[in-house]
Amino acid sequence: xxxxxxxxxxxxxxxxxxxxxxxxxxxxxxxxxxxxxxxxxxxxxxxxxxxxxxxxxxxxxxxxxxxxxxxxxxxxxxxxxxxxxxxxxxxxxxxxxxxxxxxxxxxxxxxxxxxxxxxxxxxxxxxxxxxxxxxxxxxxxxxxxxxxxxxxxxxxxxxxxxxxxxxxxxxxxxxxxxxxxxxxxxxxxxxxxxxxxxxxxxxxxxxxxxxxxxxxxxxxxxxxxxxxxxxxxxxxxxxxxxxxxxxxxxxxxxxxxxxxxxxxxxxxxxxxxxxxxxxxxxxxxxxxxxxxxxxxxxxxxxxxxxxxxxxxxxxxxxxxxxxxxxxxxxxxxxxxxxxxxxxxxxxxxxxxxxxxxxxxxxxxxxxxxxxxxxxxxxxxxxxxxxxxxxxxx
Amino acid sequence: xxxxxxxxxxxxxxxxxxxxxxxxxxxxxxxxxxxxxxxxxxxxxxxxxxxxxxxxxxxxxxxxxxxxxxxxxxxxxxxxxxxxxxxxxxxxxxxxxxxxxxxxxxxxxxxxxxxxxxxxxxxxxxxxxxxxxxxxxxxxxxxxxxxxxxxxxxxxxxxxxxxxxxxxxxxxxxxxxxxxxxxxxxxxxxxxxxxxxxxxxxxxxxxxxxxxxxxxxxxxxxxxxxxxxxxxxxxxxxxxxxx
Numbered sequence: 001x002x003x004x005x006x007x008x009x010x011x012x013x014x015x016x017x018x019x020x021x022x023x024x025x026x027x028x029x030x031x032x033x034x035x036x037x038x039x040x041x042x043x044x045x046x047x048x049x050x051x052x053x054x055x056x057x058x059x060x061x062x063x064x065x066x067x068x069x070x071x072x073x074x075x076x077x078x079x080x081x082x083x084x085x086x087x088x089x090x091x092x093x094x095x096x097x098x099x100x101x102x103x104x105x106x107x108x109x110x111x112x113x114x115x116x117x118x119x120x121x122x123x124x125x126x127x128x129x130x131x132x133x134x135x136x137x138x139x140x141x142x143x144x145x146x147x148x149x150x151x152x153x154x155x156x157x158x159x160x161x162x163x164x165x166x167x168x169x170x171x172x173x174x175x176x177x178x179x180x181x182x183x184x185x186x187x188x189x190x191x192x193x194x195x196x197x198x199x200x201x202x203x204x205x206x207x208x209x210x211x212x213x214x215x216x217x218x219x220x221x222x223x224x225x226x227x228x229x230x231x232x233x234x235x236x237x238x239x240x241x242x243x244x245x246x247x248x249x250x251x252x253x254x255x256x257x258x259x260x261x262x263x264x265x266x267x268x269x270x271x272x273x274x275x276x277x278x279x280x281x282x283x284x285x286x287x288x289x290x291x292x293x294x295x296x297x298x299x300x301x302x303x304x305x306x307x308x309x310x311x312x313x314x315x316x317x318x319x320x321x322x323x324x325x326x327x328x329x330x331x332x333x334x335x336x337x338x339x340x341x342x343x344x345x346x347x348x349x350x351x352x353x354x355x356x357x358x359x360x361x362x363x364x365x366x367x368x369x370x371x372x373x374x375x376x377x378x379x380x381x382x383x384x385x386x387x388x389x390x391x392x393x
Numbered sequence: 394x395x396x397x398x399x400x401x402x403x404x405x406x407x408x409x410x411x412x413x414x415x416x417x418x419x420x421x422x423x424x425x426x427x428x429x430x431x432x433x434x435x436x437x438x439x440x441x442x443x444x445x446x447x448x449x450x451x452x453x454x455x456x457x458x459x460x461x462x463x464x465x466x467x468x469x470x471x472x473x474x475x476x477x478x479x480x481x482x483x484x485x486x487x488x489x490x491x492x493x494x495x496x497x498x499x500x501x502x503x504x505x506x507x508x509x510x511x512x513x514x515x516x517x518x519x520x521x522x523x524x525x526x527x528x529x530x531x532x533x534x535x536x537x538x539x540x541x542x543x544x545x546x547x548x549x550x551x552x553x554x555x556x557x558x559x560x561x562x563x564x565x566x567x568x569x570x571x572x573x574x575x576x577x578x579x580x581x582x583x584x585x586x587x588x589x590x591x592x593x594x595x596x597x598x599x600x601x602x603x604x605x606x607x608x609x610x611x612x613x614x615x616x617x618x619x620x621x622x623x624x625x626x627x628x629x630x631x632x633x634x635x636x
Contacts (some may be wrong), residue, residue, distance in 0.1 A: 007493045011482070018481040018522075217477025221538065224441045224473065225494050226466035389444050 004227045008235025012209050013242055022204040026243050030200030031251035034193030039258035057139045060094070062086040063106035067114070070106070070122075073147045079140070091125045101133040102126045102140055117155060191350040194251060195320045195343060198285060199292045201247020202240040203313055206296035209236040211309035214393050229386040233297070237379060240293035248285055252278040277353055284349045287368035287375075288320075291342055294378035295319070301385050304393055323347070339366040342374060394419055395440060395469075395546050395579050399449035402435050409435040411601040414449070417579045417594070419545065422572050424592035425581040426625060432601040433581040434474055437550050440579070441471045453546055467495070470544035474551055476535035480524035484515060484534045487523055488541050495542040502541070509537040513567060529560035536567065547571060549580035553587055565591055589621040597628055604628045 016022040058080040064071045065083075074081060086094065091103040105123040114120040122144065126137035153163040213219045222232065259273045299316050303309040323344035332338060334352055339345045345367035352359050385391065395417040402410040410432040417423035427433050438444040440451045442458040442465065451458045456465035478487050485506055492502040510519045513533045518526065523534060532552065539547065549568075553561050568591060572578055582588050588595055589609060596606040605612050605628045609621060618624035 003496070004494055007490070011479075011486075011490050014486075015479055015481045216479070217473075217475030218479060220443060220473035220475055221471065221477075221491070221535070222494075223443050224466065224469075224471040225491065226463035226496075227494050392438070392443055 001228055001231045004231035005234045005238065008227075008232055009238045009242075012205065012236055012239035016205050016208060016239070016243065019204070019208070022208065022243075025204055026201045026247050027250060030203075031197040031247045032254050034190070034197050034251060035254035035258040038190060038193065038255070039262050042262050056080050057136055057143070058082070058101070059136070059140055060084055060086070060091075060100040060103045061106070062091060062103060063108075063110070066108070066111050067106045067120075067122075070147060073150075074143060077143050077146070079143060088123065088125075091123075095125050095127055095133070098130075101136045104140065189324075190255070190354075191347045192321055192324055194248070194255075194281060194285060194350065195288070195324075195346060196317065197251040198244050198248040198289065199296070199317050199320065202244040202289075202293050202296055203317070205240045205243050206236075206293065206300050207306060207309040207313060209239065210297060210300040211303045211306055215305050220392060223391065230383045233379065233383045233386050237290065237293045237297050237382070240297060241289050244289045244293060245286075248282060248289070252281055273354070280353050281350055284346055284353070284364070284367070287371040288342060288346050290375035291371045291378065292320075294375050294382060298378050298382040298385065301382060301391070319343075334363070336360070336363055336366065339363045340370045342367075342371040345370070394452075394454055394577055395423075395548070396452040396455075397436065397440060397449070398451075400436060400439050400446050400451065401448035402432075402439060402444060402446055409601055410439070410446075412449075413598060413601070413603050415596045415603060415606050417546075417577050419577045420572060420575045421593040422568060422578040422580070422591055423594045423596060424588035425579065425596050425598065426583070426585075426588050427581075427598040428583060428629065431599050433583075433598060434550055435601075436598065437548055437579070437581055438473075441469060441473075441548055442466065467542065468545050470539035470542070470547045472532075472535055472539045472547070472549040472552055474554075476532065476539075478523040478526070478531055478534055478538075481522060483522050484519045484526075484530075484537075485510075487534055488537045491538045492541040497542060505541060505543070506537070509540060512570070513537055514563075528555045529557065529563065532556060532560065532564065536564075540571075544576075546577045547579070549578070551581055551583075553582065553584065561587070585620075585622045585625060595621070597625060599629050604631070 061081045094100045103125040110120045128134045156163045300309040320343035324347045334348045400413040439446045453465040454468045458465045510516050597604045613624045616624040616627040
């Protein structure tokens, strides 16, 4: 039995190594898609946030001559002003067309009301659906609030009152995220990419050696051999596992490589994704490999053609995302009771590694054991299905 | 020797095979003849053990295909109706895969494949990938794959389907050769001339039962017909009640 199993394994491994479609999806597209997308996304996010705080805020101001003091204050805060007389409708049109990001309108009654110590109106015209101009408007509002509070303090002081009376509560933020903890927010869905690329690695082989075998017409000859169906199924699943491991290894290598070049430290994050972390990830995911392989082989065994198998297996690729999505919606924390759920437990353990938290050995054990037990059940089910006459199609 | 005894098989409401018994002897070619849907493939599939009969038994050289499956299969080479190859493997690798699964060691296997390549005239394409093979080349490789373990019995399900005239002549030659080596050959067909020109014995089945069997001569005489084709129509007609 073991001999036959190995012969099947070796043949499937070799045959698919010669198949361009399998190679591209299993060893190129699948594993590299995640890291490249991820690197590009994170770099862009970083560049944006850096650009925003470095670049001076630039706005259009209408009626600035009515508020020379305010204009001086804005300029002292580094705000670039373009003076241009605009009516309110014109200002709206200007922002809507994108010609100006933000327009500040100082109306006629600003000066008289200011002098009378009544609330003096200004209008901030911005498009809150555009994240760029919303950020500029927020920055402008903060500057305006600073101006307003400094004027208020001066007025109170002039009336002989302690300006501190106007500050009843002093709010202080204490952020407890560690640098690597902050990175987890960004890296949170990286674990999904890891699981996805792993499954992707075995996808085509699982199809090829089941539905493909049937479509090619080689299945019946194979089933007429004096070889147990268990050995056939075992060899095929083992070959699928091998491709999944390869894909996983390439994927993690690519992630390590990408994170060398993504300057996460500039956001005050430390991504401890070095070779050590990658090895830990590999170990965490390894028990999930036979589970994914058995699941894909089982589902593909029920299909009649390559196309049909492809349709069903793409849904199977989504299965491991469900617990992960569930976890992020309910913001589940690592708990021992969750270690029974495959894919979720891998996700939680990998997240712990990213956060630099120690993993309880019992958790790692339960996570591996539950995945392996489920894999065994699926392998037995697949072998049983292969023993049935309906396998012939 | 291949023996079918009172084989029965039902798929849902359809009784595909009702009662099929016959015996295909060594050193002879037996043709299983019948119209489409008569139960030929189902019968053969029960004989090589991928379908479990609802009743009756199938024996290969006296070994029960159900009880002693592996031993029986070791005595049997099968060319199923759909005999596809692995396109990314060469002809040699295709054959070697099956040989290895039969448990043949690599040295005797290499020798056996060389022998088959010579016998089936495959030497010109033995190391090419099977992807672009012609139907004739494909059938040769599939046949070599079925013969790799040197079985005493060979079952072929409609082997001439899709072959051109040259390839059919070729295949006939090969089957005669196998027969002269003392093997038991059982093949199904619905092409009369093929059976008439090749078989020592015919088994005519219609609607899942054996309608007639014997040597060509016997079958012709029994129905009082001059040719096998007439005899075939005569016998089928009787069973359909239209004679």
